[in-house]
Amino acid sequence: MKLDDLKTLWDSATAPDPNFDRDQLRRLLQNKSSSTIGKIRRNIILEIIFLAVAALAVLAWFAFRSLPVHWGEWVLFTMLFPLSGVLYWYKFRAFVKHDSVSQDLFHSLDTYIQSFDRYLNLYKATMVFLIPVLSIVGIMYGFTLARVEDGKDLTGVPTGVWALLGGVTIVYIFLAMWFSKWYVNKLYGRHLRELKSIRAELEEGQ
Amino acid sequence: MTSVSKNQEPFLEIISTHQRIIHKVCRLYAHTEDDRADLFQEILLQLWRAFGSFKGESKISTWMYRVALNTAISGFRKSSRRPATTDLDSTALIAAADAPSSDAEEETQLLYKAIAMLSDLERAIIMLYLEEQSYEEIGEVIGITPNYVGVKINRIKSKLKDILSPHLRETRS
Structure with missing residues (x-):
């Protein structure tokens, strides 16, 4: 087979492609992007909105209930809402500068991979930071409340109970962090590995 | 407006x-x-x-x-x-070769099936080449030097030749 055979075959492609007229194209332009980044951005925006609504609801609950706000509740609130909000904002920012679709494939891929890595690192950092802190504070708060309801404080808690509580917390933290890493890898791992292998192949031709 | x-x-x-x-x-x-x-x-x-x-x-x-x-x-x-790209002599190629249609259609189908077995990058390069883009233009789109475009095209052609040659002989005989 000679080189020209390929071009002749390519040129003789018989399956006609659909030819969209301007009205059809105009309608297509009104739809939403289904790109990976487009979906991630939309998800982050939805999560930020959900977080803001939940924070307002919790503040309203604090303001209108008869009981005073416990210190543990304030710590949980601060951890969960303002800090999570900051992390979400940084996750969103990771893709704001992604405007490389007009660049050549090598540079576009490079920018895309860097943005994606930044996003995934933030995602993992969020999990590494938030899961342990929220777990410890949450479990401690629940445990304290249960003791207070029984008319006791934390001073008389046997060492064995503390050890059990610590063990449960550590197991939960490891499981939650393992799950979040597995989930991120399942969602984007293969995609990112494929893109990095293409970039490595392109680097040979620079 | x-x-x-x-x-x-x-x-x-x-x-x-x-x-x-x-x-x-x-x-x-x-x-x-x-x-x-x-x-x-x-x-x-x-x-x-x-x-x-x-x-x-x-x-x-x-x-x-x-x-x-x-x-x-x-x-x-x-x-x-x-599609799966591991087996160069895959059932997809054989099925395409067996499908009842004109020789030209069969060969075109074969070409597309063969190109589908290449990597994402190889597909991009061979498509631009088949679309009569110069090595400079291909380099501009892909972000590699024209020399490297030539190297890649030779490798891809050789790959495609391996995939297509036996089937093309069958369809032409």
Whole structure:
């Protein structure tokens, strides 16, 4: 087979492609992007909105209930809402500068991979930071409340109970962090590995 | 008329004239009708977003190839978009060779099936080559030197030759 055979075959492609007229194209332009980044951005925006609504609801609950706000509740609130909000904002920012679709494939891929890595690192950092802190504070708060309801404080808690509580917390933290890493890898791992292998192949031709 | 719709008219004019480029890319990177429709729309949206920053420094076709290939390769993630590529003498090729149609159609189908077995990058390069783009233009779209384009094309042609030769002999005999 000679080189020209390929071009002749390519040129003789018989399956006609659909030819969209301007009205059809105009309608297509009104739809939403289904790109990976487009979906991630939309998800982050939805999560930020959900977080803001939940924070307002919790503040309203604090303001209108008869009981005073416990210190543990304030710590949980601060951890969960303002800090999570900051992390979400940084996750969103990771893709704001992604405007490389007009660049050549090598540079576009490079920018895309860097943005994606930044996003995934933030995602993992969020999990590494938030899961342990929220777990410890949450479990401690629940445990304290249960003791207070029984008319006791934390001073008389046997060492064995503390050890059990610590063990449960550590197991939960490891499981939650393992799950979040597995989930991120399942969602984007293969995609990112494929893109990095293409970039490595392109680097040979620079 | 708003500024968006003012911009949209020249954009639609360009797309109407050159939409064949998008269809070619969709045909190579998406393997079901639904995926092709999704990819076509995604490329169209990305072209529209990038249109404002297109300054005419390269040919319109080069710009369209860039955006279309970038979108197909990096931004579009569908599990069904690529068939298995491990077995060069796959059942897909045999089935295509056995399908009852004219020789020209069979050979074209074979070519597409063979190209589908290449990697994403190889498919991009061979498509540009078959579309009569020069090595310089291919280098501009892919981001590699023209010399390296030549090296890659030789490797891809040799791969395609291995895949296609036995089947082409069968269909021609």
